[in-house]
Amino acid sequence: SQQGEEDPQALSIQEGENATMNCSYKTSINNLQWYRQNSGRGLVHLILIRSNEREKHSGRLRVTLDTSKKSSSLLITASRAADTASYFCATARPGNTPLVFGKGTRLSVIA
Amino acid sequence: SAVISQKPSRDICQRGTSLTIQCQVDSQVTMMFWYRQQPGQSLTLIATANQGSEATYESGFVIDKFPISRPNLTFSTLTVSNMSPEDSSIYLCSVEEGGYEQYFGPGTRLTVT
DSSP: OOOOEEEOSEEEEETTSOEEEEEEOSSOOSEEEEEEESTTOOEEEEEEEETTOOEEEETTEEEEEETTTTEEEEEEOSOOGGGOEEEEEEEEETTEEEEEEOOOEEEEEEO | OOOEEEEOSEEEEOTTOOEEEEEEESSOOSEEEEEEEOTTOOEEEEEEEETTSOOEEOTTOOTTTSOEEEEETTEEEEEEOSOOGGGOEEEEEEEEOTTSOEEEOOOEEEEEO
16 A cells, blocks of 8 residues: 655646655655656656654755654755656655555656 | 666567566665556555565465566566556566665566557
């Protein structure tokens, strides 16, 4: 069963703007991971945030985690047309892999 | 991160036939997983494949339909048996590395006619 729910389901922005995607989940987690998928191809691992972390950065990506609210957000700054893709959050429960995926957010960045 | 390849990258198969998908990793890994992604949907775990033991299947997936082999620490196969159009999906293998990060292969796009 799916654990994460992304919000919004679809997002369309202009190049250069920031894109924020949210993910909510239901149970305790060990970590939460964000992935990108271009046009139904393989998933690219973006970032992992552990349950005891609140924020992580990687290049233009910023991920936050609020375990009290069971939610995470992915911020992409200064978006580019190449960022157009579907973004998924996935959670791993304590002591248990594999990952359980959310439904994803489809991001369109318009040049 | 591990480099993962899958074969075939895509296939079109007839109803009632079977297809075996191969997953090769460039390093030894303990945990390998198989996922299915139906058109326009998210990923659903089919099974966990550990070397030296039977695969562990998720609810809704059975060994007779999706037999899995894991002969060594770098290779696994998933067979989709007696296919129907509902099996049309992208099938992805993934591996877990030491820090709990999970990496995915490029996927196999299967169309059943």
